Amino acid sequence: MNFVILCVSRPEVYSSVKASGSLGQQVLVCLATGFYPKHAQMEIRRDQTPLPDEQLNSHGIRPNTDRSFQLMKSLQILPSDRSHLSVCGEQSGWGWKDHSNSKEK
Template identity: 40%
Template sequence: MITRDAFRGSTTDELLYVDKNFTYQVKPKVRLLQKELSSGFCVSCLATGFYPRHINLTLFRDGQPVADHEITGGDLLPNDDGTYQMRKSLEISAADKHKYTCSVTHLSLDNKLDIALEFDPGEPFKSLIPSVLIVLALVLVFGTGVIAYKCRRRRAASIKSDYSSASTSEENRGPAS
């Protein structure tokens, strides 16, 4: 058996010797994607870079398989490197609050691979909230620093001005008699 592992196990190649034949296997890279559409969202299950070509790819809604008539895609397509890919997609409304799961079985996988997507239409905005808060905090800190710097310069100029006017008035009085 020859095995080649990649970062985080996303790709593993295996060369097996079974029944006096070599069998080459490549594990699929699986992603469950959510894309915003004008009418709602598209949830897609994509398996790519796998070999041999037979794969079982199923979309689940709240643990139940989605009916075939609701799904688009599902065609097995070849990649340039001799591996294959398959995508199954489902259009859903913006009000949809279901849990979607992509389930994959393939000869190269020891067990069934499940990837879940908790659908939440507000999720893209929730991911922006920490970034916005960080930017606001930085602006606040920077603004406070600028104000403190200007106040110190103004105070230093005022002290210098007071010192200059005091020494000028002593010079105008002349020597003490």
């Protein structure tokens, strides 16, 4: 009989800004990865106000090969918006807040 032990794990959170195809715009990409269990939420905030999901691009929560999960969200921004944005989230009762200066990936 094979047993798999899965432990609750906090996400690693990364954010980066990439060039966009649109003139003068960039894409803010936020990734939370390595969390378990699956239930997690992520918000991108402008001046502490959550942006509606309709303004964000996401493919939802996806599995990783190690049975943990990841969630990626992105947003087209102007370079001047960067200092007003932050990333916040929650997973299984653990909050992770203000990752605007997270590890660059």
